[in-house]
Amino acid sequence: MSAPGEKAASELPQRLWLNGRVLEGRKDFERALENASEQERPVLEFGLRWCSDEPEMVLHTSGSTGRPKEIRAKKICMAASARMTVRRLGLRAGDTALLCLPMDYIAGQMVVVRSMLAGLRLVARRPSRRPFEDLARAPDFAALVPLQVLSTLEHEAERSLLAATREVLIGGAAVDRALAARLASFPNRLWSSYGMTETLSHIALRPLSGPRAGVWYEPLEGVRVSSSPRGTLAVSAPAVGVSLIETNDLVVFEPGSDRFRVLGRTDNVIDSGGIKVPAEALEELIGTVLESPFAIAPLPDPELGNSVAIVVEGTPDLPLPDFRALLRGAGLSPYWKPRSAVFVERLPRTRTGKLDRTALREAARSAPGRFRRAL
Known part of the structure; x- marks a missing residue:
């Protein structure tokens, strides 16, 4: 009714x-x-x-x-x-x-x-x-x-x-x-x-x-938004049938x-030896200097648990920016620096054009050695 x-x-x-x-x-x-x-x-x-x-x-x-x-x-x-x-x-x-x-x-x-x-x-x-x-x-x-x-x-x-x-x-x-x-x-x-x-x-x-x-x-x-105890966005939109939903998106609010x-997203934060590296924040920074399509993904690491890798559309001879200098100039932790680069023909995406993070992690893990480069 x-x-x-x-x-x-x-x-x-x-x-x-x-x-x-x-x-x-x-x-x-x-x-x-x-x-x-x-x-x-x-x-x-x-x-x-x-x-x-x-x-x-x-x-x-x-x-x-x-x-x-x-x-x-x-x-x-x-x-x-x-x-x-x-x-x-x-x-x-x-x-x-x-x-x-x-x-x-x-x-x-x-x-x-x-x-x-x-x-x-x-x-x-x-x-x-x-x-x-x-x-x-x-x-x-x-x-x-x-x-x-x-x-x-x-x-x-x-x-x-x-x-x-x-x-x-x-x-x-x-x-x-x-x-x-x-x-x-x-x-x-x-x-x-x-x-x-x-x-x-x-x-x-x-x-x-x-x-x-x-x-x-x-x-x-008619939409009300707030911050959850985790620092993620909470949404209330009764007109569209949402009484309250807590997202996995970390947000900050403009004062007042x-x-x-x-x-x-919280699920896109890479825990590398105890250092929390937000993949999307790192991608935003690197995107200011790297024109080739790329994304950040975790790679299993025996010492760190996970290491940070950059997955790039291109061949292994593609020049990459000086990540350490880039992070230093932005006032960010040097431990965010990618430790390796993986090169793919095309980044995996869903039918709607979104980056497919699950497929990206698998592509990073399974890439042959000749398509990898230590940084």
Whole structure:
């Protein structure tokens, strides 16, 4: 039974403008499936599930920090999440929305829900690294992962379309310092999003462009955040069905404010001989001087338990920065210095573009000796 003021699942909007066609209700989605294109089919299949009388949807986590799992989410909560985003971004009926994320996960699904709730004109594309390729004009709204943004920046015409997109959400993985610096001068509004499948997409946004660009995430309306006894972020968002959830993300709060900065995940802290090395903080620092894609991973060590390794896309002759000098210049512990480098053809990532930390650790451990270098 729905709470007071809530709509039943069957009463939620079911009208979708998809690639130039207006579909409304189960029968329209079924008919459209008969001759659907490759990029439209997963949208229509999602639409059928949304139009059913079932009050919940089955969602899947990305598996970036462990095994993927199923989560059941109320449709009314997904609709509430969509409204929060629409209000924050000022999206209006008739705006165009680019869908270029996989429909297997919450990020892509919520683009569709926002489109139905706000009357957006959905442009569905096959997920790829270059979502603006062959687009004739910029959409009003787009949700991307950092890999897509990086690829877009390498092509002038596509970069121009990105800059002309009024509202851009970047999520699924962290936006590092180097990428944030490249986006800071863009004329449109770009946001780094913070959230997870359990919170039905993002619950906070960090401005990446404009006068408010910086490191602080700003909670959406109706979201309460605090610090847990472990120093991790705790989230309460009743509208999306989250009474209280404690994350594994270490955070600091801006004094006197609910704006927060993410330092890294507790499960990505490497204990090396008693020295706690936060992998993500070290990656952020190294990313200011190393252009090749890389990540920090632990390697088993008979003396230290674990040693710090840098896993780099490239060959063993690739020049690396002076890590000791870099740490000294940043006022950080010299014991954070990577003791070895492992070279791989490509860093392992999930389908949503997140770094797959579990696969990364295995790749670091199993790399042949000729692809390793002592530092």
